[in-house]
Amino acid sequence: MLTIAIDAMGGDFGPAPIVEGTLHALRERDFKALLVGDVTLLRSLTPHEYLDRISFVEASDVLDMHEAATNALKRKETSIYKAVDLVKDKVADAVVSMGHSGATMSLATLRIGRLKGVLRPAIATIMPTAVPGRLSLVLDVGANVDCKAEHLAQFAVMGEAYAKDILKIAKPKVGLLSNGEEESKGNEITKEAFLTLKKCESFVGNVEGNNIFDGSVDVIVCDGFVGNILLKASEGVADSITKIIKQNVRRSPLAIAGAVLMRKVFRVLKKQVDYAEYGGAPLIGINGCAIIGHGKSNSKAVKNAIFQAINFSSSNINADIEQKIALLEQ
Amino acid sequence: MLTIAIDAMGGDFGPAPIVEGTLHALRERDFKALLVGDVTLLRSLTPHEYLDRISFVEASDVLDMHEAATNALKRKETSIYKAVDLVKDKVADAVVSMGHSGATMSLATLRIGRLKGVLRPAIATIMPTAVPGRLSLVLDVGANVDCKAEHLAQFAVMGEAYAKDILKIAKPKVGLLSNGEEESKGNEITKEAFLTLKKCESFVGNVEGNNIFDGSVDVIVCDGFVGNILLKASEGVADSITKIIKQNVRRSPLAIAGAVLMRKVFRVLKKQVDYAEYGGAPLIGINGCAIIGHGKSNSKAVKNAIFQAINFSSSNINADIEQKIALLEQ
Structure with a gap:
């Protein structure tokens, strides 16, 4: 059974939605949750019947969203530091955090380490498209601001x-975001x-901004500055369209009256573009x-983030990446 | 009276909408139009009563949208080349083209020349925002792919x-697009x-992608790769939201039925986000x-592009830019 470490103190709304999301996830999937943070508080938010599948890990400090990511490495008592180290120490298979994304990124990269051959990990985000049921993946969306071609x-x-491994697309099309x-x-x-990517079978060439949303390509590659x-x-x-x-x-x-009649349509639209779904x-x-x-x-959103961690950890993606990276270098 | 040279052969739909747009513009504003292209064809599209305010300039060649922009300088008989040269030769005050944008950009830069102190001209685009009546300006959106800080x-x-000069915003706020x-x-x-922009009074610092559309800033600066x-x-x-x-x-x-009742709302939305308005x-x-x-x-859209040319040419923008650029260098 997979063990997922959850930084229960990160996020804009405190631990309540994180604990609640964890309970929702436990109702639907089989895993063990490690909630990291103020244990007294977290325990008070957890109903008795979940205690056999949730463990608590004390962390006395919280990294504020507005702090510099560079502080994260020094603050060893923060919930994010401790949650990441549970993966490093093989106590957990995955870490989930709604907190400081820069800090999660640096801590995960430096404490857990990179896969063999990987120069820089990237943050990927799933985007909705106009084609029902089809999603696209954009990376990097913020981890690496200044990138080289490699x-x-x-x-x-x-x-x-x-x-391939998580979205289950048999032959993904990969495009390079360009003008x-x-x-x-x-x-x-x-x-x-x-020039490097030309030799990859999955590479379809340059794609443009609109291709992210039209379902014509599955993976869109850019640097973290452009992605963000x-x-x-x-x-x-x-947001602007909604406001107008x-x-x-x-x-x-x-x-x-028209909007009331169209309520269901707007609900479908909202669901299709809602980040919480992903x-x-x-x-x-x-x-x-x-x-x-x-x-x-x-x-x-917390529940779905935990599901992502479960799907990722139970897949073969990391071995696949090491193999593909080795092929790219040849 | 201003004279506007119009590349009547550029654009995806041939000369018909361009001539029609010119006629609409002539009905609303006072200027002289120079239609550049296949004169016999253009004359056949022009009603008799406009002939005192429209002149025709023969151009036997058309630059195809799919040709390399570098071809534009060699093809001296194209409508875009001739239209640009009417400005160079001071026969016209402005040139308007719906054709090959890269070609228009290079021809205008090289044949007409840059303002004093300007290193690279930029293409600016007007964007709608969620705040009624407020627009934002993004530049560069494609002229300069690899940019330096200067x-x-x-x-x-x-x-x-x-x-200031065209959108008539007394104290524009200028932001640098960042992550x-x-x-x-x-x-x-x-x-x-x-670091350079810090000394400019109008500079409000870094802005993010969403600030383009929330009305919080008037001018958004980025390189042409990001802008495109x-x-x-x-x-x-x-487009995706509309499709869904x-x-x-x-x-x-x-x-x-709901959509019918909401028709007016969708019409306002369409008008607010329609490029043809700008x-x-x-x-x-x-x-x-x-x-x-x-x-x-x-x-x-052709009519509004001509109006833009009129507003630009009858303003003091170019003198203003030379002055501001000189101040920036100090």
Whole structure:
């Protein structure tokens, strides 16, 4: 049975939604949860009947969301430090945190270590597309701001492994995010990465921003600077459209009636674009499993992040990545 | 009276919407149009009563959208080459093209020349925000793929001038697009640009992808690689949301009725996010005016692109930019 370490103190809303999400997850899947944080508080939030599948690990300190990620390594009593070390010490198979993503990233990379051959782990995020049931994976979305071509090429390989092993896409299509589809497009670094990736069977060439959402490609590769910007810009567009619709509906009783009739459609839309459905972003390339959740995660998002950790840890992805990276180097 | 040269052969739909858009513009504003292209064809599309305000300039060649931009300089008989040269030769005040944007960019930069002190002209695009009546300006969105810090700093200054002189924002707020708001965030190049921009009064620091659409900032600075990706990703999100809504509305008679009642809301939304309302993207930093329209421009977009050219050419923006760039260098 898998053991999942959960940083129960990270996240914007404190431990309540994290504990609740863990209980939801335990109801649906078989695993052992290690809740890391203020044990007295966490125990008080946990109903008696779950105590055989939840253990508690004391951590007296919490890393604030606004602290520098570099502090994380020095603060050895924080819940995130202790949760990561449970994976390092092979007590847990995976760590899940809704806390400081930069800190989770550095701690997981430095304490757990990288897979053989991996230069830099990457944060991957699952994006909804307009095609029902089809998702796309974008990486890196923030771990690596300044990248070299060889990093991008490795992200492609790691994304392909995730798409195959976790998203269960038999032949994933991998694209390099660029400013045009032609091979001649790109900046200096993506052009160089293109040349390396050409020899990979799964590589479909350059793709553009809109291809993330049209279902034409499964894995989209970019550096963490571009990935972070496009993730937030995409959320911004969706939020703005929602706001504009709401502002205008409020002005007209007819439109309000219309919105009521369309309620189910909006619910489907919301479900399809809701990050909570996807749970969290895996840090790919470490010698273990770390899932980085959104700070604003509700209990459903926490549950889905735990499911991601379970799916990741029970798959063969890490061995696959080491093998593919070795092939890329040849 | 201003004279606007219009590449009448560029664009995905041939000369018809371009001539029609020109006629619409002539009905609303006072200017002289120079239509460049196949004169016999263009004349046949022009009603008699407009002939006193439209002149025709023969161009026997058209640059295809799929050709390399580098071909543009050699092909001296193309409509875009001739239209740009009308500005170079001071026959026209501005050039408008819906054709090959890379070609328009290179031709305008090399034939018309750059403003004093400007290292690289940038393509700026106007974006809708969730705040009614408020727009934001993003630059560069494609002219310069690999940028140095000094280029980004100049884009900030040029964007500020556009916001003041054309968008009539008295005190524009200028932000540097980054992967976080803190000064410590950014890639090597944006961090260096941040240091230069700090001394500008209008500079509000780093901004994130979502700030493009929330009305919190007027000018957003990035390199052309990031700008192009985020522009297309944003269009992709909006398109996907529309598709998901349509797919689901079709499945339910109730939802169809709801959509009918909400028609006006969707119309407002469409108008607010429709590129045709904004017309085209100015190439800022050249010693003249070039407006680059969308290849898919309908006559309304063409009309608005011409209006942009008129507003730009009748403003003091170019003198302003030269002055601001000189101050930045100090």
